[in-house]
Amino acid sequence: MITEKVNFSVVNVDPAIQGFHLYTIASPPKQTNGINKPQEVKEYFGLFKVGDPDKKYKVHYKDYALQCGGNLYRRQDNTDSNWEQVADTVSSPLMFYTSSANYGEFAATSQSPEPITVAGPAEICAGSTATLSVSNSGNGQILWSTGETSASITVSEGGSYEVTVTEGNCVRSGFINVQESSPITFSLGEDLKLCSGQTATLSAPSGMASYKWSTGATSQQLTVSEEGTYWVEVSTTAGCTSRDEVNVSVTQEPVLDLPTEVATCYGEEVLLDATTEGATYSWSNGKTTPSVTVTTPGVYTVNIALNNCTFTREVLVSSDECPLIPNIITPNSDGKNDTFVVQGVEKNTLELKIFNRWGKSIYQSDRYDNGWSAAEVPTGVYYYQLTSSRTQKVYKGWLEVIK
Secondary structure, three states: OEOOOEEEEEEOOOOOEEEEEEEEEOOOOOOOEOOOOHHHOOOEEEEEEEEOOOOOEEEEEEEOOOOOOEEEEEEOOOOOOEOEEEOOEEEOOEEEEEEOOOEEEEEEEEOOOOOOOEEOOOEEEOOOOEEEEEOOOOOOEEEEOOOOOOOEEEEOOOEEEEEEEEEOOEEEEEEEEEEEEOOOOOOOOOOEEEEOOOOEEEEOOOOOOEEEEOOOOOOOEEEEOOOEEEEEEEEOOOOOEEEEEEEEEEEOOOOOOOOOEEEEEOOOOEEEEOOOOOOEEEEOOOOOOOEEEEOOOEEEEEEEEEOOEEEEEEEEEEEEOOOEOOOEEOOOOOOOOOOOOOEOOOOOOEEEEEEOOOOOEEEEEOOOOOOOOOOOOOOEEEEEEEEEOOOOOEEEEEEEEOO
């Protein structure tokens, strides 16, 4: 039985079967339970078998509208409200179903063709290429909107790319939109000059797909403190890459022959030397020279400015009593050894006692100022006792007065 779009017949009939009565109903069935897409059923077909009920035959159902596959449904007759999907062989648009039933009604609906999946990037970088491919083309013939017929193509521009796959009379299609992105540009900034111990943060643009620094880091930012050349390569999701580098120089703290502590005898000069090529200086005593000479105990600070960096060093100068006591005085007003002068101690910090050779005290001063000239005593040998008010140390010895 052949209608405008369907060939309905029976084949492979068992010889014991006497015959068939085939019919068509040119309207949809009232009951469509079990049928997918029942709106597609505009007519259906039936048969009566005459002969042995156990003998088999094969239903031949060819629907020319089902180019991309179909589903065949069967029910016993119009008293049966439920349809069952059947078909032991499907080769679109032809379907076969083997049965031994004496009655049967058949209807068919289309299968939704599987869309073609196009794999590839959604973005490409201007000037680069990308590969687009289909993986579910089966045995069909491929045709891209570019005119190419291979499963994969290479594109170098953004746009919409469509592909059709034709297998028999079934045509399936798919497409992909590829956006073309402009190359990215950025800068890590000017070269950096750091001071020893100082850090700086290098920043690449945010929102990138990946970051690769010369140090191996993969973050957007990098903190640096050492001298060298640092670069970063960034990539977008479109595959656009860009790179920039920056040089970092570090002014190291100068190496100075300047101790942190100096101990000296009272009144002696101490040279503090912070000489560094190219530097300027600011001492805590107001001096701006590379070195200063000091005699007063205390803490001396120097700020050394070098290449826009300031380095601070501190020196503690302490003094101790290192008394230098003469053993002769000649009070003759020639300006030499006219008085008993004790050096190496702070003035007015000594108690002085002078004794003659019989132990009689002939002079005493609680705050000796180096002024005793022995004017009141004759030539001879005398004995002294010095006591420090700072350290409580006692110094004893003899001295000769020559007139």
